[in-house]
Amino acid sequence: MKCSTKYIIIHTKNEKEILNITDKVEQALLESGIKEGLCLVNSMHITSSVFINDEESGLKKDFLDWLENLAPEKPDYKHHQTGESNADAHLKRTIMGREVVIAVTKGRLDFGPWEQIFYGEFDGKRDKRVLVKIIGE
Amino acid sequence: MKCSTKYIIIHTKNEKEILNITDKVEQALLESGIKEGLCLVNSMHITSSVFINDEESGLKKDFLDWLENLAPEKPDYKHHQTGESNADAHLKRTIMGREVVIAVTKGRLDFGPWEQIFYGEFDGKRDKRVLVKIIGE
Amino acid sequence: MKCSTKYIIIHTKNEKEILNITDKVEQALLESGIKEGLCLVNSMHITSSVFINDEESGLKKDFLDWLENLAPEKPDYKHHQTGESNADAHLKRTIMGREVVIAVTKGRLDFGPWEQIFYGEFDGKRDKRVLVKIIGE
Numbered sequence A, B, C: 001m002k003c004s005t006k007y008i009i010i011h012t013k014n015e016k017e018i019l020n021i022t023d024k025v026e027q028a029l030l031e032s033g034i035k036e037g038l039c040l041v042n043s044m045h046i047t048s049s050v051f052i053n054d055e056e057s058g059l060k061k062d063f064l065d066w067l068e069n070l071a072p073e074k075p076d077y078k079h080h081q082t083g084e085s086n087a088d089a090h091l092k093r094t095i096m097g098r099e100v101v102i103a104v105t106k107g108r109l110d111f112g113p114w115e116q117i118f119y120g121e122f123d124g125k126r127d128k129r130v131l132v133k134i135i136g137e
Helices: A022-032 A057-070 A078-082 A087-096 B022-032 B057-070 B078-082 B087-096 C022-032 C057-070 C078-082 C087-096
Strands: A002-010 A017-020 A037-043 A048-053 A099-105 A116-121 A128-136 B002-010 B017-020 B037-043 B048-053 B099-105 B116-121 B128-136 C002-010 C017-020 C037-043 C048-053 C099-105 C116-121 C128-136
Touching: A002 A022, A017 A057, A022 A037, A022 A116, A022 A128, A037 B128, A037 C099, A048 A087, A048 A099, A048 B087, A057 A087, A057 B078, A057 B087, A078 A087, A078 C057, A087 A116, A087 B087, A087 C048, A087 C057, A087 C087, A099 B037, A099 B099, A099 B128, A099 C099, A116 A128, A128 C037, A128 C099, B002 B022, B017 B057, B022 B037, B022 B116, B022 B128, B037 C128, B048 B087, B048 B099, B048 C087, B057 B087, B057 C078, B057 C087, B078 B087, B087 B116, B087 C087, B099 C037, B099 C099, B099 C128, B116 B128, C002 C022, C017 C057, C022 C037, C022 C116, C022 C128, C048 C087, C048 C099, C057 C087, C078 C087, C087 C116, C116 C128
Parallel strands: none
Antiparallel strands: A002 A128, A017 A116, A037 A048, A037 A099, A037 A128, A048 A116, B002 B128, B017 B116, B037 B048, B037 B099, B037 B128, B048 B116, C002 C128, C017 C116, C037 C048, C037 C099, C037 C128, C048 C116
16 A cells, blocks of 8 residues: 655635645645545645635635625634634635545546636635645555 | 445436435445445535435425525526526535545445435536545455 | 544533544544554534534634524424424534544644544434544555
């Protein structure tokens, strides 16, 4: 069995932003030399997400608008009694998910025609990390 | 280490539908001969889901009603400026999730008493694929 | 390849409760002797969750308040025609997720600085089980 571990550094320009990281994960897979197995991609932070959806700029805006509606920025979260101001980011990340697990088949991410991997940042403008762990052979 | 890869074809009658696929995944596990490991089951599409919940027809209707409330069909999504009309399906699938990872123990899906695997379609009436990837020994 | 399977018994005092189970998962990893691989942690029940977020008591209350808003307790779910009264718990668990998959690196859960593992109970006061399956070497 082979194992590969890579950390991708991400620093978004905006506090809330959706970034396509498919190329970076494909690069990690190529470097691993693994041909068959599973690839875990997760945010190492609790106010951001890794998820799979469509590369379409309008849809990315729809996601951010929708999340703002379901988990709005507002002052009166109990979490803010600690001095924090990002409770909404914890909730938004929960909707979008922390991680994806992707099949590796014949050396490729085994994707349907439109699947792309995104990092969803909800409390950004700082260095963050995404972990890519691949196991297989 | 053994790896098994199966693609299940699904074609729902309705545009939005929840379908129990537990039997199909159990069949893929049986055919793999794997006794201990992990089983990934994911939709290969970005407007449908794979998730685990309860086989109860009322609950399946509750899920669809609830999703329509949280992520309604409506014309004014930005995604629709591309000519698409299914932005709600991308959002609904996000709530329900893309994938499940299931433990394989003693040759069986290691499930609690009520766990069943479902395919949730939100933009259907076309051939779709679910990927079952099992690794272990 | 090594495989380890542990079942953690959980019995919450309250019907709805969020419990930190990081120590229990770390213990299972230590006992497995696995140094590199993947660790699946999932609820074996369909009205509770396993998720990763922040250990902060205010935030845990925010999660429960937010879930009550998105998936309220109410009598008129179709699921309740079976005699059940917990449809809201099935929906709340869907938002929070069934499972997490965690990278194992150098014998440790490969976590960012704030990641902690939680069991989210939405229909509790009974014995429940969480499955920890670790594969690797």
